[in-house]
Amino acid sequence: MSSPSATATPDAHGHADDNKFWAYVQIAMLLAVITGVEIVAIGLPFNKVLLITALIVLSIVKFLFVIFYFMHLRWDKVFCTILFFIGLILAGGTMWALLTIFAFEDSRPLTAVTADVPAEHSTR
Amino acid sequence: MSSHAASGTVDHHHDASTATGIPNKKLLMWAFLASDCMFFGTLISTHLIYRLHPPAGNPEPRVVFDVPLTSFSTFILLMSSLMMALAVNAIQKGNLRSMRFSLLTTAFFGAIFLGCQVWEFWHFVHEKHMTITNSILGTTFFTLTGTHGLHVLIGVIWLISMYFYSFTGRVGEKQAIDVESMGLYWHFVDIVWIVIFTAVYLLEYL
Numbered sequence: 001m002s003s004p005s006a007t008a009t010p011d012a013h014g015h016a017d018d019n020k021f022w023a024y025v026q027i028a029m030l031l032a033v034i035t036g037v038e039i040v041a042i043g044l045p046f047n048k049v050l051l052i053t054a055l056i057v058l059s060i061v062k063f064l065f066v067i068f069y070f071m072h073l074r075w076d077k078v079f080c081t082i083l084f085f086i087g088l089i090l091a092g093g094t095m096w097a098l099l100t101i102f103a104f105e106d107s108r109p110l111t112a113v114t115a116d117v118p119a120e121h122s123t124r
Numbered sequence: 125m126s127s128h129a130a131s132g133t134v135d136h137h138h139d140a141s142t143a144t145g146i147p148n149k150k151l152l153m154w155a156f157l158a159s160d161c162m163f164f165g166t167l168i169s170t171h172l173i174y175r176l177h178p179p180a181g182n183p184e185p186r187v188v189f190d191v192p193l194t195s196f197s198t199f200i201l202l203m204s205s206l207m208m209a210l211a212v213n214a215i216q217k218g219n220l221r222s223m224r225f226s227l228l229t230t231a232f233f234g235a236i237f238l239g240c241q242v243w244e245f246w247h248f249v250h251e252k253h254m255t256i257t258n259s260i261l262g263t264t265f266f267t268l269t270g271t272h273g274l275h276v277l278i279g280v281i282w283l284i285s286m287y288f289y290s291f292t293g294r295v296g297e298k299q300a301i302d303v304e305s306m307g308l309y310w311h312f313v314d315i316v317w318i319v320i321f322t323a324v325y326l327l328e329y330l
Contacts, residue, residue, distance in 0.1 A: 020209075020213050021210065021213060024206055024209045024210060024213065025206065027206075028202060028203065028205070028206035028209075031202050031205075032199060032202055032203075035195070035198055035199060035202065035321075038321075038322065038326055039191065039195050039326070042191075042326050042329040042330060043329075048330050051330050052327065052330060055322050055326055055327065055330075056322065058322075059318055059319060059321075059322040062315075062318045063315050063318055063319070066205060066311055066314055066315050066318070067311070067315060069209075070205055070206075070208070070209045070307075070311045070314075071307075071308055071311045071312075072137070072212075072304070075137050076137050076146070076150070077137070077138070077144065077145055077146050079144055079146060080146060080150070080151070080154050083151070083154045083155060083158055084154050084157060084158050084161075086158055087157065087158025087159060087160075087161040087162055088158070088161050090158075090161070090162050090165075091161040091162045091164070091165030091166075092165065094162060094165050094166060094169065095165050095166075095168065095169045095172075098166075098169040098170075098173060099169060099172060099173065099176075102173045102176070102177065103176075
């Protein structure tokens with residue numbers, strides 16, 4: 001196992017060793033405020049689609065702040081970002097595929113189909 | 125010659141001894157986290173599919189869930205992420221004492237989160253009568269949040285182990301990558317919860 005070299009090659013990210021203390025505190029406060037906004041938002045009498053979109057966007061903002069600042073992706077080699085996003089895209093693609101497949105009538109989970117049968121019979 | 129080499133400090137974002145320029149431990153952790161994304165992706169998908177097509181007799185999530193408690197847990201986990209970031213920042217400057225304090229605080233917040241989750245599970249089973257076997261909602265919910273809770277538990281054990289290990293004298297600025305790798309894991313646990321909090325809890329109230 002190698003350890004970070006004390007005689008590193010020329011560094012284009014010299015600012016990385018700056019004191020990030022206050023930046024971290026400010027980001028954490030921002031994340032807390034966004035979480036508060038999310039909680040308040042679910043009680044607002046707005047359009048459902050608008051609220052769902054807002055919640056998803058706010059979650060993505062929180063997600064990106066954590067991975068790029070707290071997890072240092074902003075300062076690390078871009079390969080780390082690519083590696084993580086490969087997993088993220090595969091996971092997102094899998095979720096999209098599964099949700100799409102099960103949206104079709106013939107692919108609904110068996111328990112859900114079975115549960116609907118008595119209801120359909122009773123309406124005939 | 126780089127400014128780091130000239131000043132004798134450690135460059136924590138570059139390792140000249142590896143082909144990628146990335147410390148091997150960090151690369152390993154990012155690869156693991158990428159695979160864990162897919163693991164949680166399937167668990168979240170399974171929960172959402174059964175929520176979109178709920179079988180008869182499924183408990184009503186709005187009646188079962190306790191958003192104030194979960195919001196508190198979310199806030200605690202966010203603050204633990206802050207303390208973890210501060211621990212990494214401290215060890216990268218060689219400030220062992222500050223790192224120890226931050227590690228302990230992170231572990232403490234993680235333990236609070238776990239306590240909230242244990243209370244939530246106990247409440248669901250004994251008061252709301254939703255178990256892992258008596259409904260699809262219970263199965264997908266307990267599997268998903270339980271797996272996340274297991275990750276948090278592993279993180280807390282890792283944090284406490286690192287705290288005691290730091291007293292052996294083998295943790296310093298040059299070994300900051302060990303703390304940073306642990307930090308990556310802990311922040312990942314946080315971002316997974318960010319997704320779960322919205323997808324599993326908040327969307328139920330719309």
